Amino acid sequence: MARIDLNVPFAQKDDAKRLGARWDGDRKVWYVPDGVNPGAFGRWLPALPDINVRASNYFIAQSETHCWKCRELTQVFGFILPSGHEALEPDDEEDDRDVWYRHDEPTILNYVTELLPAVANRIKTMTRHYRVDFSKTTGSSYWMNHCEACGMKQGDFELFCEPDGAFFPMDEQAASQIVLQTFSEPFGGCADTSYGDHLFDSMRRT
Numbered sequence: 001m002a003r004i005d006l007n008v009p010f011a012q013k014d015d016a017k018r019l020g021a022r023w024d025g026d027r028k029v030w031y032v033p034d035g036v037n038p039g040a041f042g043r044w045l046p047a048l049p050d051i052n053v054r055a056s057n058y059f060i061a062q063s064e065t066h067c068w069k070c071r072e073l074t075q076v077f078g079f080i081l082p083s084g085h086e087a088l089e090p091d092d093e094e095d096d097r098d099v100w101y102r103h104d105e106p107t108i109l110n111y112v113t114e115l116l117p118a119v120a121n122r123i124k125t126m127t128r129h130y131r132v133d134f135s136k137t138t139g140s141s142y143w144m145n146h147c148e149a150c151g152m153k154q155g156d157f158e159l160f161c162e163p164d165g166a167f168f169p170m171d172e173q174a175a176s177q178i179v180l181q182t183f184s185e186p187f188g189g190c191a192d193t194s195y196g197d198h199l200f201d202s203m204r205r206t
């Protein structure tokens, strides 16, 4: 298990020490040593990402597109959650609270704003061109593809929301250009979901 680093304000360092936290002098950070229950350190634990979609496993989808700027062919990436994933949605009865709904069809995610650290690390091992960046179109930041040749942002609208976009196949031939890699580990993120016939069965599994 990864070491848990803490956000301890200087004024509270003695409290953290008394509870068993250790100081890493190289990285200048307090952490929970192995074998110590992190429960006591709740107020200093790093904030977990706000998630609205989760699954016990997931796919990273890979496709290609021509960069709108330099026209070079570039790899692009996205996330697909299998049937059985859950999404946080308003309760039918009390709409001021959200509940987790199980979905029996897969979804393709877009405008991903948060990822569990383990998932973020996964995709970072596959590409360095998929990372959080600011979009002038949406006025917000999200996990975005970038051209491998010129570095230009490749926004989610063109890739995921426009018919014939890299992740919006209109026929089986187009869907077969999308390669799916399965990860049998939990997914959590904050993103928009998209349902409908995405021709998942025609996408290639590695």
Ligand SMILES: [Zn+2]
Binding pocket: 067, 068, 069, 070, 071, 072, 147, 148, 149, 150, 151, 152
């Ligand atoms: Zn380019």
